[in-house]
Amino acid sequence: MTAVDTDGWVRTSRDGAVLTVTLDRPDQLNAQTPATWTALKAVGDSLDDDVRVVVVRGNGRSFSAGLDRSLFSADPSTAGGLGQLGSMPAESAQERIREYQAGFRWLRSPGIVSVAAVQGHAIGAGAQLALACDLRVMTEDASLRLPEATLGLVPDLTGTSNLAELVGYARAMEVCVTGRPVTAAEALTWGVANAVVPAGDLDGAVATLVAALTAPPAGAVRETAALVRSAVRNTPEAQDAAERAAQARRLAELAAR
Template identity: 55%
Template structure:
């Protein structure tokens, strides 16, 4: 079932709403290696708003040989995208484009909602904005030919599409800094070794491995998965004793629910 198909983004359900538990968001501009533009970001944000409440897993994938080669190069020209503000226009605004960037970031933030587990299926290039889109997801399954690079700093910019927080959390500050300021390529084997990729498989097995992971996630009771994700996401910002307290509170909610005593 297709819920959205516009501006290089397609949202489909594995089954009929409201019973579907898995949704797939596909970057559907293979001719441009799924290069991203402002319209695609608006469509990605809309995909998040259109998800039925029963969806538990969102798979993010790209058509063709590349997951996403990053931001469309037209963004770096003086004229930018037709009908859209250019980077020069954004820079000239009183807020230096802050409001526009916040809107762009909405395309990336909803993948980390506590009521969802998001899985990026990455093949070929995941460069710049493509890398950050893969980082927006909770989990990453990579084909052996996957290549990541954070090229923004090399262009005189910074990664501003929500990628810095998860990158530091996954690989640590020093390695994240080196990855960003050098702009170098990380291949799939290194990505797996440093904790960036959860699983690396032959390219022919990427879809099957992603389906298997989605099935494993949906096998556990939904409320327990939601509570566990919330616990783990908040762990870095809590002290040890605060995390202990959060665990007790979450377990109390689960026990009351299982006993039929939930409010």
């Protein structure tokens, strides 16, 4: 089954427990617009319990070059543009951005593990989309870049928290403030990339990872994923309690069988 959002250039396809979400605007290097984020949120809102893995990818030679250039206009009449957003009252602008962030945050929803398949450039919103996923497979020529500060802006699509969780305070600060690209080799060393492969091997590497993610029992994977996500924020005592509760649920389910 395949579905296409023609306004946001988001295409989805389903193969059993695996949902693939593809940015499908290759002629513009999968540049994103607010319609893209609305379409992504709609995908998240439509998830059912049978989906176990979500793969996010970009069609063509780049994962995503970030925000569509037309939206950098300072003209407040440009729909969805930065000028329009900047002309809003602060509370309205923040609410609009909150809606945009929802298109990214669902990729760490309970019940799924998300994987970004990254080739070529992942810039700005593209990098933040890749970082929003649980795991990343990158090609050797791929790079991630958050240039917002160099443009007088900030990363605002969940990128700062996700990057800091992955690489720590100092590296996140450097990458976000300088806007420099992080190469695939660096991403692998830092733990941002789970694997780096030749471009021709990307599909196979993602398929291998997806197979490993769907091999264990679904309930065990869901509980374990939830524990790993909470571990980066919980105190040791709170995490110990979360582990106890999760294990009790697993044991009860196994005993009921």
